[in-house]
Amino acid sequence: MIKKILKIYGIGRFKDFETGNNDYAFAKTTIIFGYNTHGKSTLTSIFRSLKDNNLHYIQGRKSFGFTGTQEIEIIEDDNNKFVFPIKWENRNIEIFDNKFISDNVFYGEEIGKEQKANLYRIFLSDGVKQDIDSLEKDIEEKKKLDQSKNDIPKQYPWDFEPLIPFEKFINLPEEGLADINMQIFEKDKEAKQQENLSQLKFLLSRNVFKIDFENIEKKMEESLDSRAEETIKGHIDKTSNDPDHSQNFLREGVSLLKDEKEYCVFCGQSIKDGSAKELIFKYISFFSGSYERFKGEISNIESTFLNVDIERELLKFEKLGISLDPCIKNKEALLNSKNNIDKIVGEKNNNLNLSVNLAGNGDFLLIKNDFNEIAKYIENKKQELDQVKDSHEMEKERKMLRIKKARFSEDWIKNVLLYKNISAKVKLLSETINQKSVDVSKKVELIFDEHNVNINIFLGEMHMDFQIKKITPKEHKGAKQSHFCEYEFDFGDDVIIPASNKRSEGEQEPEDKYYFGNTLSDSDRRALAFAFFLSKLKKDANLGQKIIVFDDPFSSLDENRKPETIRLLMNIKNGNEDAPAQKIILTHDKGFLCRLCRDFPAGMKTLKIHYSQTDGSSLQPCDVEDDFMKEDFFKDLEYIQSSIQNSTNVKNALKKARTCLEHILKRKYYFLLTPDTLKSKSVNTYLKEIGATCPVKQEILDDNWHEDMHDDHPIMQLNEPAQISKLTRLLELIREV
DSSP states (O other), rough: EEEEEEEEEEEEEEEEEOOOGGOOOOOOOOEEETTTTHHHHHHHHHHHHHHHOOOOHHTTTBBTTTOOOOEEEEEESOEEEEETTTTTTOSSSSEESSSHHHHTTTTTBBHHHOHHHHHHHSSHHHHHHHHHHHHHHHHHHHHHHHHHHHTGGSSOOTTTTSOOHHHHTTTOOTTTTTTTTHHHHHHHHHHHHHHHHHHHHHHHHHOTOOOHHOOOOOHHHHHTTTTTHHHOOOOOOOOOOOOHHHHHHHHHHHHSTTTTBOTTTTOOOBSSSSHHHHHHHHHHHSSSSHHHHHHHHHHHHHHHHHOOOOHHHHHHHHHHHHHOGGGSSSSSHHHHHHEEEEEEEHHHHHOTTOOOOTTOOOHHHHHHHHHHHHHHHHHHHHHTEEEETOOHHHHHHHHHHHHHHTTTTTHHHHHHHHHHHHHHHHHHHHHHHHHHHHHHHHHHHHHHHHHEEEEEEEHHHHHHHHEEEEEEEEEEETTTEEEHHHHHHHEEETTTSSSSSSTTTTTTOOTTTTTTTOOOOOHHHHHHHHHHHHHHHHOOOTTTGEEEEEEEETTTGGGGHHHHHHHHHHHHOTTTTOOOSSEEEOOOHHHHHHHHHHHHOOOOEEEEEEEEEETTTEEEOOOIIIIIIIHHHHHHHHEEEEHHTTOHHHHHHHTTHHHHHHHHHHHHTGGOOOOHHHOOOHHHHHHHHHHSSSSSHHHHTTTTTOOOOOTTGOOOGHHHHHHHHHHHHHEEEEEEE
C-alpha cells in the first residue's frame, strides 16, 4: 500500500510539495480533506495516472507558470518507489470518482451505449476477461486466416470458374498428368481439325455438284418457236408509243378472246383468215405461261452450269483438307467438257427453237459421271461429319486439360497446399471459437447474475426505493463496442423504468415517457454508481492487494442515505471476506469527515490539503477533533437532552454517548493525558490514565458508557423508558465531571 507521497512538483495546485515527515504517512484507511479547487482532483489524477501508466493525465495538469520538470515520488510500505515519469505503474488501484461514473454508469441525463459497454467490461473477473481476450484474439486470428484463405481463389483464372468451381479444382486427381502436354497437343490438333470440319460441313451442305442431269437432257432437247416473240416485238415497235403498256394491253386482249377466236376483242372485225389470224396465234403462243416457263427453265440450266467453277470449288475443298480428285477420271478433260457444254447451254438460252441432244454428247456424259461421283462422295462425307463432336464440347475438353495442367503447376501446388492448411486451421479455430463462446457465455451469465444480486443488496442497504431488474449481457457484432449490458429499474408494483426509450443512438430521448434521466434523482444516480462500484469490488478476487481511492464518494447523496453508505464504504470486502489493502478517501465535506472519524476511528489517518497563494497546495496532518469536531460535541449534548425531554431518537442519542464523554474527559483532564493517549480516542484509556482524579470514573465504567452503543449492546436492547433513564444518568455524570 502507499506509505507516503514524498514529492509533487508542477502538477495543478501542487507547485512545490515535498516532505519526509512521518506525520504525513498514509494508513490503511487514509482520509484527505481538501476544499474545492485546492487540489483534491489533482491527487485523484495522480492516482489514475499511476494506475494506467498514462503520463498524459499529469502532463495535462501542469501548474500555470511552472517552467521546471514535473516530478512525483510515492513510496510504498515496502519502500518501493514510484517515480514519475520513469517508474510509474501500479495496476492495483481502483478509483471511484466522477470519471468512473461518466465512463461506466451515466453521462449527464443518459445511460449511453459507451457506458453500457464499459460497465460490461468492468463487471467481469480478470479470469473471464482473459477468456474473452483469448476468444477475441482467436476471432481476430480467424479473420486474418479467412482473408488469407479468400485471397487464394482470387488468383484462380476467371474463365476456369464456369467450367469447374475452385473447390473442385483444388481436389482434381493426378491421374493422367504424366502425358498432359501430349494430351493438350492432340486435343489442340483435333480442335483445329474440328474448326476445319465446321467450315467443311457448310461447304458440303451446298453441294453444287448435285445436279439433275436427266432434267437437263429433257429440257435441252425440247424447243419452242421464238419467232413469235420477234414478231410481237416488231408489231409493238411499229404501232405503240409505250412498249411495256402495249405488251400488257395485248396480253389482256388475248386472254379475253372467245374460244373460236373469230373476231377481234378490240374492234370486232373478223380475224378468221390472213395475216391477222397468224398474228393472233403468235400472240397466244407468246403470252401463254408455257413459253415463259420454258424460257426460265433453260435460263436456270445455263446458270447451273455457268455458276459452277470446277477449279474454284475443288480448291475450297483442298484448303479444308479434302481432295475431290479421286472422283474425277481426267480433270483436264472435265474442264474442257465443261467449257463445251457451257457454250451449248448458252446457245440454247439464246435460241429456244434449238433442240439439243445431250444424251449422246460425250462431254455431257463425262461431266455427268464425274459430277455424280463427286456428289456421292460429298453425301457420304456429310454423314461422316454428322458424327463429329460438337465444337463447344471439344473446347470444354481442351480447357479441362489446361485446367488440370494449371492445377499441378508449381505455383498452384503451393497455393493449394497453403489453402488447405489455412482451411484446416480455420476449421479447427472455428470449433475452438464456438466452444469458447459457449463457455464464456455461461461464465458471463453467472457473473452478471451475481452482480445483479449484489447490486440490489447494496441499493437496499442504502435505502433506495428501486432495484435493478436483471442485468443482461448482450452482444452486437456490428457495433464498435461489441459487448454491452442492458438493465432496467424496478420500482415495485410492476413499475419498470427503462434506461432509455430511444430507438437509436442519434435520436433525442422522448421526454413524455419515464426513463433514467427523468426518474432518478442526482442522489439516486450517485448511489447507483456506488452500488455498481461496490459490486465490482465484491467480485474482485485480488481485492486484498488493491488500493481503493474514493474522490468525494457521497457528493449529491441525500443526508438520510449517508450513514448506511458510510458503513458500506468502511466495510468493503470481496466474496472471500478480504478487505482492500488500503482505502484512500478524498472529501471536501466536513460533516462527512467528522462522521467518519467519529464512527470509524480505529486505524484511520487524516490529512488535509493546505493551500496558500504563494506556495500552492501541500499535504499536512489533520486533527479532525481540533479542526472540525469541537462544535459537534455541544450539538451532541443538546441532541441527547432533546431526546430525553421529547422521547424521540433515543437510540441515536445513545450512540452519541461515548463520543460526548471522550470530548468532556479530554477537555477536563487534557494536561493529565499523554499525547499517545489523546490519539487513542478511547474513554477507557482516558479513565485509566486520569484515575481517581475523575470523581465518577467507576460509575462511568459500571454503566458501560466507555463502550460503543452498537445495535447489539445490552443498553440498546432495553425498552425506551429504561433507555431514557440511562441517558438522564449520563447527563448527571457529565455534570459531575
